[in-house]
Amino acid sequence: MAEGRAPARGPTGRKFERRRRAQAAMAEEAAEDAAVRTLPSLRRLSRALPFGRTHSRLGTSPSGRLIAPALCSQESVDAQKIAFLLRKAWTLYSVTPLFRFHRARLTEYARLLSAFIAAEKRKGLAVEVGVELDIKVALTSLADLRGSELDQAALLVQLSSRSQTSSRNSEDKLVWSGWFCSMFGDDFSENVLEDFTCLPLFLSHGAESYTTLVGSWFQKTFDCCFRRLAISPLNLSWMVAMWAGCKLDRAASAVELVFSVPCLSQPLDISYAIHPEDAKALWDTVQKTPGEITQEEVDVFMDCLYAHFHRHFKIHLSATKLVKVSTAVASAHCDGIVKILHSQYLPGVLMLLTELAISQIQ
Numbered sequence: 001m002a003e004g005r006a007p008a009r010g011p012t013g014r015k016f017e018r019r020r021r022a023q024a025a026m027a028e029e030a031a032e033d034a035a036v037r038t039l040p041s042l043r044r045l046s047r048a049l050p051f052g053r054t055h056s057r058l059g060t061s062p063s064g065r066l067i068a069p070a071l072c073s074q075e076s077v078d079a080q081k082i083a084f085l086l087r088k089a090w091t092l093y094s095v096t097p098l099f100r101f102h103r104a105r106l107t108e109y110a111r112l113l114s115a116f117i118a119a120e121k122r123k124g125l126a127v128e129v130g131v132e133l134d135i136k137v138a139l140t141s142l143a144d145l146r147g148s149e150l151d152q153a154a155l156l157v158q159l160s161s162r163s164q165t166s167s168r169n170s171e172d173k174l175v176w177s178g179w180f181c182s183m184f185g186d187d188f189s190e191n192v193l194e195d196f197t198c199l200p201l202f203l204s205h206g207a208e209s210y211t212t213l214v215g216s217w218f219q220k221t222f223d224c225c226f227r228r229l230a231i232s233p234l235n236l237s238w239m240v241a242m243w244a245g246c247k248l249d250r251a252a253s254a255v256e257l258v259f260s261v262p263c264l265s266q267p268l269d270i271s272y273a274i275h276p277e278d279a280k281a282l283w284d285t286v287q288k289t290p291g292e293i294t295q296e297e298v299d300v301f302m303d304c305l306y307a308h309f310h311r312h313f314k315i316h317l318s319a320t321k322l323v324k325v326s327t328a329v330a331s332a333h334c335d336g337i338v339k340i341l342h343s344q345y346l347p348g349v350l351m352l353l354t355e356l357a358i359s360q361i362q
Contacts, residue, residue: 081142081144082142082145082343082346083343084177085179085340085346086340086341086342086343086346087339087340087341088177088205088339089205089337089338089339090203090204090205090337090338090339090340091203091204091205091211091228091336091337092201092202092203092228092229092231092336092337092338092353092356092357093201093202093203093204093215093226093227093228093229093336093357094200094201094202094226094227094229094356094357094358094360094361095180095199095200095201095202095218095224095225095226095227095357095361096200096224096225096361097192097196097197097198097199097200097224098196098197098199098218098222098223098224099195099196099222099223099224100195100222101197101222103141103153103155106139106140106141107139109139109221110137110138110139111137112217112221113137113139113157113214113217114135114136114137116213116216116217117135117137117159117210117213117214117217118134118135120213120216121134121135134161134162135159135160135161135175136159136160136161136162136172137157137158137159137160138156138157138158138160139155139156139157140155140156140158141153141154141155141156142154142155142156142179142181145181145183145350146181146182146183147182147183147184147185147186147347147350147351147354148184148186150185150186150189150190151182151183151184151185151186151189151198152182152189152197152198152199154179154180154181154182154199155179155180155181155199156177156178156179157177157178157179157180157214158174158176158177159174159175159176159177159206159210159214160172160173160174160175161173161175175206175207175210176204176205176206176207176210176211176214177204177205177206178202178203178204178205178206178211178214179202179203180199180201180202181199181201181203181350181354182198182199182200182201182354183201183347183350183351183353183354184351184354185198185200185354185355185358188200188358188361188362197222200354200357200358200361201229201350201353201354201357202226202357203338227360228336229336229353229356229357229360230334230335230336231332231333231334231335231336231356232334233321233322233323233334235356236322236323236324236325236332236334237298237299237301237302237322237325238293238298238352239325239330239332239352240255240257240325240327241283241293241297241298241301241302242293242348242352243255243325243327243328243329243330243345244274244276244279244280244282244283244301244327245280245283245284245287246280246327246328246329246342246345247280248328248329248342248344249344252276252277252327252328253276253326253327253328254273254274254275254276254326255273255274255275255276255279255325255326255327256271256272256273256274256324256325256326256327257271257272257274257305257322257324257325257326258270258271258272258322258323258324258325258326259272259317259320259321259322259323260320260321260323261320262319262320262321269323270315270317270320272305272309272317274305276327276328279327282301282304282305283301286300286301286304305317306318321334322334327341328341328342329341329342329345329349330342330345330349338353
């Protein structure tokens with residue numbers, strides 16, 4: 001496994017000068033290795049200010065441009081309220097609008113879903129709604145977890161299990177969690193009829209069998225459709241560029257990119273780790289306008305990393321497939337598995353994932 005790592009300590013004196021020269025060399029190496037990858041035209045491809053409203057979806061717009069919002073942070077997010085969302089591996093799904101979903105009936109929906117899960121586990125035997133079951137369902141609105149007034153509040157679904165041998169007063173064990181959300185999905189919500197509720201992004205954590213059961217119930221009850229949400233290498237490159245440029249209030253972990261080498265009889269992954277200060281310094285030299293990110297800048301950032309790796313290891317990463325990115329903000333895998341690590345940037349990460357979910361629906 002090939003790996004490139006920068007020194008672990010911050011720059012001082014000579015170390016600062018060496019790091020400055022190394023960053024300049026990475027930029028020069030990108031020019032030398034320009035034949036490896038072809039950059040698009042130099043025109044600016046997108047404008048998206050933090051917490052500004054995007055007017056186009058991530059992906060291919062009618063003009064053929066690739067667009068994505070800049071990562072936004074929100075200091076006012078209550079870290080305690082959303083702590084359970086952090087540092088868990090969430091599997092992503094896109095969900096079409098829910099038909100005739102009413103938040104005033106969450107308690108009733110929880111009882112119906114609990115009875116449905118019990119019946120499915122008992123292979124279709126009838127189960128009386130309201131009786132005490134092995135699986136307890138809780139549906140909760142997360143009112144603060146939305147981007148704008150047009151967004152619906154997030155909906156948390158939790159499944160808890162009670163052991164047959166445990167006492168009635170014992171605490172239930174949480175076995176599965178899932179949540180629907182929409183973060184700045186304004187354009188999508190505006191174009192949906194009144195009877196529909198737009199929560200295009202669904203994240204699940206726990207056994208896939210429970211995800212299937214919960215998804216089946218929601219699909220039958222609200223006439224919606226769940227689809228796994230994969231993340232393309234292009235979108236992964238956007239994520240690592242945006243997240244590497246974020247300012248953090250504590251020591252950051254390394255920026256790591258994992259590449260899969262194609263056409264081999266045995267799977268082979270290449271891990272490429274960059275010191276977070278070096279990654280941010282490189283992004284700062286590439287980004288022309290703070291709060292604005294373009295496809296050109298993302299490509300230049302990746303080209304610099306590729307050229308630096310080729311200079312030291314003689315391997316063209318452009319011939320491989322980017323399958324995972326990890327930063328102190330979040331990590332994401334091409335299979336649609338995301339782990340959010342920093343509460344400050346939770347809204348920005350969800351904003352990007354909402355855009356991906358909507359692009360799959362449309």
